[in-house]
Amino acid sequence: MIFAEGLGRVFGSYVAVENINVDIKQGEIFGILGPNGAGKTTTLRLLTGLVGPTSGRAEVAGIDVAKDPDLVRQKVGILTETPGIYARLDALENLRFFADVYGVENADVKIRAYLERFDLWERRREPVGSFSKGMRQKLAIARAVLHEPQVVFLDEPTSALDPESSRIVHELIVELRQRGATVVLCTHHLDEAEKLCDRIGVLRKTLLHVDTPVALRRKLYGHFIELDTRAPLTEAMLAHIAALEGVKVTASHGTRIEVSVADMEATVPQLIAMLVHEGAAILRVAEKMRSLEDVYFELLRTGAP
Amino acid sequence: MNRRHIFAVMRKEWLELIRTRTLLFTLAFVPGALVCLNAFVEYSISTVPVNAFHVREGERLLTGLMARYPGINVREAAFVLLNEQSLSLLLVIAAALPASIASHAIVGEKVERTLEPLLATPIRTGDLLLAKCTIAVLPSLVMTWLAYGATVLCVALIATPQVALIALRPAWWLSYAVLAPLLSLASSFAAIIASSRVSDARTAQGLTSFLLLPVVGIGVSTMMGFLYVDVRFVFIETFVLIVFDAMLLWIAVRLFRRESILTRWR
Numbered sequence: 001m002i003f004a005e006g007l008g009r010v011f012g013s014y015v016a017v018e019n020i021n022v023d024i025k026q027g028e029i030f031g032i033l034g035p036n037g038a039g040k041t042t043t044l045r046l047l048t049g050l051v052g053p054t055s056g057r058a059e060v061a062g063i064d065v066a067k068d069p070d071l072v073r074q075k076v077g078i079l080t081e082t083p084g085i086y087a088r089l090d091a092l093e094n095l096r097f098f099a100d101v102y103g104v105e106n107a108d109v110k111i112r113a114y115l116e117r118f119d120l121w122e123r124r125r126e127p128v129g130s131f132s133k134g135m136r137q138k139l140a141i142a143r144a145v146l147h148e149p150q151v152v153f154l155d156e157p158t159s160a161l162d163p164e165s166s167r168i169v170h171e172l173i174v175e176l177r178q179r180g181a182t183v184v185l186c187t188h189h190l191d192e193a194e195k196l197c198d199r200i201g202v203l204r205k206t207l208l209h210v211d212t213p214v215a216l217r218r219k220l221y222g223h224f225i226e227l228d229t230r231a232p233l234t235e236a237m238l239a240h241i242a243a244l245e246g247v248k249v250t251a252s253h254g255t256r257i258e259v260s261v262a263d264m265e266a267t268v269p270q271l272i273a274m275l276v277h278e279g280a281a282i283l284r285v286a287e288k289m290r291s292l293e294d295v296y297f298e299l300l301r302t303g304a305p
Numbered sequence: 306m307n308r309r310h311i312f313a314v315m316r317k318e319w320l321e322l323i324r325t326r327t328l329l330f331t332l333a334f335v336p337g338a339l340v341c342l343n344a345f346v347e348y349s350i351s352t353v354p355v356n357a358f359h360v361r362e363g364e365r366l367l368t369g370l371m372a373r374y375p376g377i378n379v380r381e382a383a384f385v386l387l388n389e390q391s392l393s394l395l396l397v398i399a400a401a402l403p404a405s406i407a408s409h410a411i412v413g414e415k416v417e418r419t420l421e422p423l424l425a426t427p428i429r430t431g432d433l434l435l436a437k438c439t440i441a442v443l444p445s446l447v448m449t450w451l452a453y454g455a456t457v458l459c460v461a462l463i464a465t466p467q468v469a470l471i472a473l474r475p476a477w478w479l480s481y482a483v484l485a486p487l488l489s490l491a492s493s494f495a496a497i498i499a500s501s502r503v504s505d506a507r508t509a510q511g512l513t514s515f516l517l518l519p520v521v522g523i524g525v526s527t528m529m530g531f532l533y534v535d536v537r538f539v540f541i542e543t544f545v546l547i548v549f550d551a552m553l554l555w556i557a558v559r560l561f562r563r564e565s566i567l568t569r570w571r
Contacts, residue, residue, distance in 0.1 A: 011568060048425055053562045074427040084422035086317070088324040100313035101426045127324075221375070285554075 006056030407496030
């Protein structure tokens, strides 16, 4: 649904983004994480045909963004980093304008459904200038998806929202995926990215790494196993663990130890069998994951895992 | 050309226009004030007896009018002179009003950060500019025509029917029918050119005024009596304005680039 190959954009001597390679499937929620100035906005603008690339190419919904940007814009919906709602118009007029532009069928029904969903129906006739930041953001999200686009780009959709509204937006994003739409989600909320996204790309001028949240954590830090035992492991047991190939004890606190393993499927049964054989009473074995936040900062620090 | 897009933008622009008090005030006040001022001065002239006017040798404008319209007295010549100046000024205003609206319509979108979502829609640049220009031009034209009608009505009521007929001569109604729309379009296009290079409405209006200096110069020349508005003048100016408008439109469409507007405006 979205394909980019060597995509880049230079403004004068300033490199905004470079060599972006990505292939996002239909019905996928793809998260873009990156610090301020990493090129998230430029990437969205490139993929929506708002700016042209200076290198590489991209296709959205099968259309080359540089060759037919108007057609690309017909197929996508975008929430820009600022809501960009017309302050002098009311909520209905704002949505009606965009419904007219996109030729939305049954626009009144859809507009009402979104306004009710976002708890804005009661205030539909008030000028949007009187709305709070969160209310404007919700209206802008409704505007971005009103025409049921094949691809939705959301730049910080929950940045101004309270937890309840954020939850409604999260539900909407999942619903978009169920409907078959592809969602590109730029966010600073790592927990939001982890919860919603099928894959995540960490962006700093280029996509440093793209994978599922779980795979990202494993690729960067390997697999970690946490073991709880009835009694602390003996020195001999610890020595035997260390002797196993691809296994390293990373932490040991009384009855709890943490080990890194290179190959989960091959090593973990061997490790457990060895400890049971040595007489350890194992109470719990669990895979321990590094947080996405750790992965994110590590990627930004090192450039790549 | 996509009519659905054009009408959608026009409707939105209209709703924004009628809710922007400063623009409404400008739209109503400027032509209205000119009509009222003209009526007041005409009334003042009408209170002066004809024999109180003394035309000295060398008062070129009045004597010229009396020579051009045999049969009018010196007071009627004063009415005509006043009307010629007012109607010329009203044409210049027909050019100035759309500039205010068009500048606001484009720079205003950027200032209020609504431009990017708008440019992210499939509306083509030509359709967007056409819709914005139409809403800038139409209300200004209507106000200009109303002001012209009101001026002629005041002339008929305060001065004499003969003076009113001079204000209604083909050169003037042709000016308002043809030149006023062309001037308004020139003004809108100039505002778009200015708007695509600056980021606040006042600077855009200032730059627009600069681009419209040739038009203003012609208006001032007619007011000062250096040019007389006759049918020949209207035809020449129509031709000049068509060329000028085409040139401005060509520049406006080329300068109004989504990418440069999004990335250069700060």
